Amino acid sequence: xxxxxxxxxxxxxxxxxxxxxxxxxxxxxxxxxxxxxxxxxxxxxxxxxxxxxxxxxxxxxxxxxxxxxxxxxxxxxxxxxxxxxxxxxxxxxxxxxxxxxxxxxxxxxxxxxxxxxxxxxxxxxxxxxxxxxxxxxxxxxxxxxxxxxxxxxxxxxxxxxxxxxxxxxxxxxxxxxxxxxxxxxxxxxxxxxxxxxxxxxxxxxxxxxxxxxxxxxxxxxxxxxxxxxxxxxxxxxxxxxxxxxxxxxxxxxxxxxxxxxxxxxxxxxxxxxxxxxxx
Ligand SMILES: [Zn+2]
Numbered sequence: 001x002x003x004x005x006x007x008x009x010x011x012x013x014x015x016x017x018x019x020x021x022x023x024x025x026x027x028x029x030x031x032x033x034x035x036x037x038x039x040x041x042x043x044x045x046x047x048x049x050x051x052x053x054x055x056x057x058x059x060x061x062x063x064x065x066x067x068x069x070x071x072x073x074x075x076x077x078x079x080x081x082x083x084x085x086x087x088x089x090x091x092x093x094x095x096x097x098x099x100x101x102x103x104x105x106x107x108x109x110x111x112x113x114x115x116x117x118x119x120x121x122x123x124x125x126x127x128x129x130x131x132x133x134x135x136x137x138x139x140x141x142x143x144x145x146x147x148x149x150x151x152x153x154x155x156x157x158x159x160x161x162x163x164x165x166x167x168x169x170x171x172x173x174x175x176x177x178x179x180x181x182x183x184x185x186x187x188x189x190x191x192x193x194x195x196x197x198x199x200x201x202x203x204x205x206x207x208x209x210x211x212x213x214x215x216x217x218x219x220x221x222x223x224x225x226x227x228x229x230x231x232x233x234x235x236x237x238x239x240x241x242x243x244x245x246x247x248x249x250x251x252x253x254x255x256x257x258x259x260x261x262x263x264x265x266x267x268x269x270x271x272x273x274x275x276x277x278x279x
Contacts, residue, residue, distance in 0.1 A: 064164035084270035088232035092170030093132035102143035118193035163200040191260035219255035
């Protein structure tokens, strides 16, 4: 039996691509202990579609919840508006911090040259904002953030990328898993892949989905709230209410059509507030 999620294929036929919004139930081999589901629910996360992965648990197919967050007791309620959001934890920059990024190239577990070009594009988008964070691609492992391939199973299922949130000691999340078949299977080019990479890098430095409170804004389908969870979903000052995904395609919207999403004005406001003279 093929593992393609049935809701993905009709969307693809319409030219839409789901970044992360799978709701399919996991198979018996992936059963999540009820205790964990209860814990995640109690912390305010939407437990639909939780998956066990190497790093911890994955929700909404792109957000990693590690043990640190599972053990966290901070539960917070936020009033949702369509604006930019951050987690409680952020990256401590000290006013000037270089974050190295590594992507392995070639071979069964590496990425094509298109991905390398896409990472350089994503990095240049951030660095063009003149933030206290400067991303720098490095050629060897041991970087602050390392890319690696999703499992072949996840790639076949249409998972595009996953990442987690900063640690409580102010470091970025260190691992971004990406599908390696975005070009070959979905026809994405440098800008489409760079957009997904910039999205996952956004999670690593503390950005939540712009539409976390109702993923249907970008994903379509029924109303779906991720929950603020123990990691928090704190509105970033200065981002206007009532953002419209039709005219304001934030790079942190939950779902993408695979197109190019450079930072919007509101995205730039959010990045500036977070990482220009603040943390
Ligand atoms: Zn995401």
